[in-house]
Amino acid sequence: MARFTPHTEEDVREMLDAIGVSTLDDLFADVEPKIEGELGLPPALSEYEALREVDALAKKNVAGLPIFLGAGAYDRIVPSAVGAIISRGEFLTSYTPYQPEISQGTLQSIFEFQSIISELTGLEVSNASVYDGANAVAEAALMTARLTKRDPKVAVSKGLNPRYREVIETYRVEVVELPLENGRTDYANVPDDVSGVFVQSPSFYGVVEDISAASEAAHAAGALSVAVCDPISLAVLEAPGNLGADVAVGEAQPLGMPLLFGGPYAGYMSTKAEFVRQLPGRICGETVDKDGKLAYVLTLRGREQDIRRARANSNICTNQALTALAATVYTALMGPEGLREVAELSTSKAHYLAEKLGEAGLKLRYPDAPFLWEFAVELPDVARVNDALLSNNMIGGLDLGDGAMLVAVTEKRTKDELDAFVEVVRNA
Amino acid sequence: MARFTPHTEEDVREMLDAIGVSTLDDLFADVEPKIEGELGLPPALSEYEALREVDALAKKNVAGLPIFLGAGAYDRIVPSAVGAIISRGEFLTSYTPYQPEISQGTLQSIFEFQSIISELTGLEVSNASVYDGANAVAEAALMTARLTKRDPKVAVSKGLNPRYREVIETYRVEVVELPLENGRTDYANVPDDVSGVFVQSPSFYGVVEDISAASEAAHAAGALSVAVCDPISLAVLEAPGNLGADVAVGEAQPLGMPLLFGGPYAGYMSTKAEFVRQLPGRICGETVDKDGKLAYVLTLRGREQDIRRARANSNICTNQALTALAATVYTALMGPEGLREVAELSTSKAHYLAEKLGEAGLKLRYPDAPFLWEFAVELPDVARVNDALLSNNMIGGLDLGDGAMLVAVTEKRTKDELDAFVEVVRNA
Amino acid sequence: MLNNLIRDRGREGRRGFTLPKPDTETKNLNDIIPKSALRKETPNLAEVDEPTVIRHYTNLSRQNQGIDTTFYPLGSCTMKHNPRANEVAAAVPGFAGLHPLQPEAQGQGALRVMYELQGFLAEVSGLPAVSLQPLAGAQGELTSILMVKKFFEAAGDDTRTTVLVPSTAHGTNPATASMADFKSKEIGLDEHGCVDVDELRSMVDASTAALMITNPNTCGVFERNIAEIAEVLHEVGAFLYMDGANMNANMGRFQPAAAGVDIMHYNLHKTFSTPHGGGGPGSGAIACVERLAPFRPDPVVGKDGDKYAFVAPEKTIGRVTTFHGNFGVLLKAWNYIKMHGPELRDVTDMAVLNANYVRAKLRGTYRIPYDELCKHEVVAQPAEGKKALDIAKGLIDHGYHPPTIYFPLVVKEAMLIEPTESESKETLDDFIGAMLELAETSPEELEAAPTHAPTRRLDETRAARNLKARW
């Protein structure tokens, strides 16, 4: 009998009798074609054996070393309290809060998540999360098309994470690339038939962009302006809503989610109130119950697939509720000052590293562009440097493939690690 | 400001005003002598830094290898569900259930723990736990003295864990040793002024003892019979209550507690109903509330220190509630069949190992004595063998100091590990 | 007090977390970032201490019900027990600390998990090619339909404009078709609640790209003509896509490939217990026939000798996620499958047994529109004049999470009950008892329900009219 089913043979017997069939096979009388024999899967392991295998496989990964990789996922401190909350069975083992009377925990935490995102982005309304950063960007592309009633075609900065751009394209949206000029986007040639102009700040290369310029260019073309922002950066950088952005989206991973080989993370989306009906995903709103008591409920459901079906604004159903909760708890723990401190610590350390690399004779790719905690540094043979770093128990930055390494520095990195990094790079 | 206190400077100001003093120092005006300067402690670390240090220190321990050490603490499988339950904040952050109306969770789980212990030991009444196995034994020694109104003096088998015996002695109870005869206790010379006769089964050397013989000898001397039992063994061995034991005590660690360098574990104690007033520690009993609803409450509190003070039957207050809960959850998951399977698996593997060691030319110390999963094997230089085992990524057994190694085999050990053990021992 | 927002529990200057002290010179942002790009106003976020955070969210959680607290027979969602071993697995530091862009050689353990899981999902479905990227069922659908689209494009076939969707289909199916820029056409049912094969025959033509079938369908009924349906589609060169949300009724009993299914998605958070997390994260891994394999998202995991590596399918539709899918969810599903092996069939058997047992016991008191063998779930309707909503709210007062209601749309006042294999006969009997009692409960009492929940019924209209979606 399978591991997590209670039934004894006697239970099964009694239940088959009640149903009026005599064997379990009878319950599948209508199934055609049937399977002959057993599934060809490795034999069942006990919990202990399975977890021992997990441990053995984990040892085949290189983890636990200082990481200089970023490029969309950041090695940030995750407070212990986050795990304690998101592992509570009532959060972990519930589903979409269709029954609000017994789901206020999930609902209120979504409301808080939306509030946090709105506060950070300076935009009125946010959703309960989408799958990840790339999907937030792609959904934003589709959203701009619906809002402008244009064909799905968007202008995206070359500084947009290439993986985000790929997902836009997978979703069959045409992409026009806006080039960089000294690391910052040049908006001179925004086509006038695009539905949206996408700028990422800090960009994939770590550069702080001019979102106002993007907004102006977008609006001049009759398009919407979409800003793609690391939420931690919004503790110190101007809210995109205050810079003319119509939509702000991004990856919430830096807010308390472990790297975990790329997921689960959570995408966030926020926009102006007037655009709420084209915002995909779930939205939680405030209301009252029969007794007038304040409570929360999923609202504006008419936008969603289960109500509107083929005319829904997206097909999204399951989202990233639990990781969004992690972001909510993380942000509560940090507060505005904590977020700012994370940003400032990372920035100070990154600039220290950049300076030391400079002193060691290396050149930044965009020496004049403003950056926070990520930057591209010219290196003829990134792979070799990364090998050297690994031999010295460090995980190097991303090989940009064109003679540069993208280096990210978080609040976790110590001066000793930064100095060691410089030392290895210098000698590699 | 300290890490887990909410107060801002403004809070402090307002509160000082309300109190009517002007500085925090004023709150300590009555303290003499005061401390000049700061505590000489290392500077405060952030959570991340502290946990990084924990990780670094953990790496200085040798852990994660197959363990052949037992001698009172066993490397058994702990189901994941145990940790999930005992980490629930409502269990973790509550205290002794003095307010039963809001402590039914803790109370019912104690009631279940007591029931499990009573079922395993075959004795009517159990307490909510004491500190550990040694303290259960020592408390039992004091208990027999009170019950027999004799001076604290007990006869203990040489097969009793020497650490348990040490604690009896620390508690100023005189100890008379009963020798072993081919590994089993010889009761021929029980003095007639002892209050209790203590036998451990399986003994420290792993030998299954004759508890009936101990009981008879005890009763013949007008003393009480105390059996010290590994709870897992009681899945297959006769309940001491059915073998004339008046008190059964032991270490509950094998029931779902990690090794954790020796604690926290939990001691259990059970006895006959007639002796309940001399049973130390908390007891949870069934009752009803005002509306007639079934509920649980701490009872017979008149035995305890907070009520009876100098005449209490023990000074115990805080016990091992959370680890006792672990034992309760573990036992629920295992059920009687699971416990039996743990015992049988361990026994089969231990006997396999003993046989293979025999084939390799080694001698058991007590070749004719029955044993389950632990046995002593003659080895002239245990330290050297253990070094060899460590070089082969195994943690050897306990050096008995007299040319033998005490080897424990749990359900975790695989045939491959056992074969490797034999191989190393053979060649060492 | 309990419903305060976290923001209302704070005070300026409170902090819930301490960071390491700076060990390099602190940069003044004004010196390095253009002033116009710097934030002027501090965001209005909670300023609270850790004790307050823990207490706030712990108490919020206590206003939820989950599988851990009660029976949760939410149809189409497979609210089975979530083994705690899954959580332990995903917390192992060697996985939790792995950056998705570390070179493949540094992630061999993770890649092997993915490679093996691909194999497991291929075996369970009989479909040889798998992608683990889709992040939920709906994205698995979209990925599949985009692959179908790309297949026709690659074949130079530009006539395929339509995707057929049964009227019982989950809302994500037609929504997916639209997102992939297909017209979706609804297809009717036969007397068993299954796709009407005659109607299908009359609808398919050269414009048909695919049929999206759910099997067992959302009435819990096995689509007994599925092989024939596949043939009908294949005859016109179209694909049979299967929505695999209900694989908990198929494992070890029915391999979609054997019936001619070309491509399907799984919901790992349902069938493989990973868990649901209050609404996600999930995984919508897909499996397909060789013909469609080259179109899978980039990359998939391959094996070369004893090395695992990412490989790009030849004609890939591109990527559908930033990195490699919800890896943590994949790891949990892998762990679940490792703990079951071929015994996954027992899971299916017990799930189907439980649903049929509920069916047998409700019959008579509730209407069972398709009262024949069901699979892992059963649709019931309250007696004429009673509302599914009222029964649902009544169940809350009995301590249960209600079934899915008003879905499938084709059944009036539908209550879709999916007990899952994790529930004991005693639990089912208690639930059935409550259902029977509710059938007798007065309309007034039912309309007042719930009265034993953290809130009474909510004013949903107000929430939509006066949208307040943030503090």
Place this chain on the structure above:
Amino acid sequence: MLNNLIRDRGREGRRGFTLPKPDTETKNLNDIIPKSALRKETPNLAEVDEPTVIRHYTNLSRQNQGIDTTFYPLGSCTMKHNPRANEVAAAVPGFAGLHPLQPEAQGQGALRVMYELQGFLAEVSGLPAVSLQPLAGAQGELTSILMVKKFFEAAGDDTRTTVLVPSTAHGTNPATASMADFKSKEIGLDEHGCVDVDELRSMVDASTAALMITNPNTCGVFERNIAEIAEVLHEVGAFLYMDGANMNANMGRFQPAAAGVDIMHYNLHKTFSTPHGGGGPGSGAIACVERLAPFRPDPVVGKDGDKYAFVAPEKTIGRVTTFHGNFGVLLKAWNYIKMHGPELRDVTDMAVLNANYVRAKLRGTYRIPYDELCKHEVVAQPAEGKKALDIAKGLIDHGYHPPTIYFPLVVKEAMLIEPTESESKETLDDFIGAMLELAETSPEELEAAPTHAPTRRLDETRAARNLKARW
């Protein structure tokens, strides 16, 4: 349904856990164990599945209140916030999997934690010699008093038969004295609730082994004559033992050694947040002057070069625990201290601030028997004619865990309120509001309380009369 015992949720043959399959020949126990020693009847234990186990204990937990769910001002217990980092620390596999009998060389990380913690506790108390073995406060007391006893024995002084205990002392103090085979004599209080020094002078003589003082005492008042008290004792060759349960009021403000304290215990589960676990486990580590150091339990942790090792104190009383103390608790306390360093003083300051704030606000409505500066807790009494018990039960209906009641024994209808430093002013204000409201609540309503808890008041007499302590 909710109150069923786990045993009543099962059925014969159900299993909640699967073990690895045997990989060696299965022994028949009948072949290797004498028949008389083998069990004849299977114990009557629950036979349940994992889902049932999780649901059962999750729901049980929801009938509890803890610090995580509400304000818990249980006097003398220091129910401060338990940082989650402590739990993470104690779960690290390199510690969790360490066997206590592994050779010292294999446990250098663990030994270092213990060595450092010894040093931290020495510094906080000013007492240089520490033992981490005692498993709770009461055992720390017993260990200390046994050390005193052994000291006199070693000195050949057999006149020391008496231990003095103030009337405010916690019950464990006199119980400890008895367990160590001392006569305990109660000593009275002065008008501040402190030990009456004149009475002390009249009581001490050559038979006095020690005075067990609690400081701040259990009325929350600092024993301002403690230095003088120490002198009085030292003059007759007796020791001053300090019950350190209340160290949360002393850290960084008062070092017991400086006042002449010779030996004391800590409650790591109180002062150092490790947490309380529904009644334990705890740790009652002790600290003492050099004179008593040789009598500490065997072993303590020493350092030789850069190696840590167990060492036996010369004249040890022997061991008081099977292994090395509640190591997991020690590790959490170490972690807590590492996260605070000298800022432990802020903890003390805020704890004392909070208690005095509550005192200032309750004054007038409640009687404050010692209405002067209190330390980390304050004793209050309800107005004449009202019962502490009723106020306590009323607080439950307001959502709070009540304070300790009827302790200390010297104060009639005592309510010992210890807010701890973790609580915000808002929480205190809400609590104070509830207390003031309860002062006005009608006797009938109070006697009926609680009505909003999982149970009403219990019939405690029945529990004792018809003892049923097992299923």
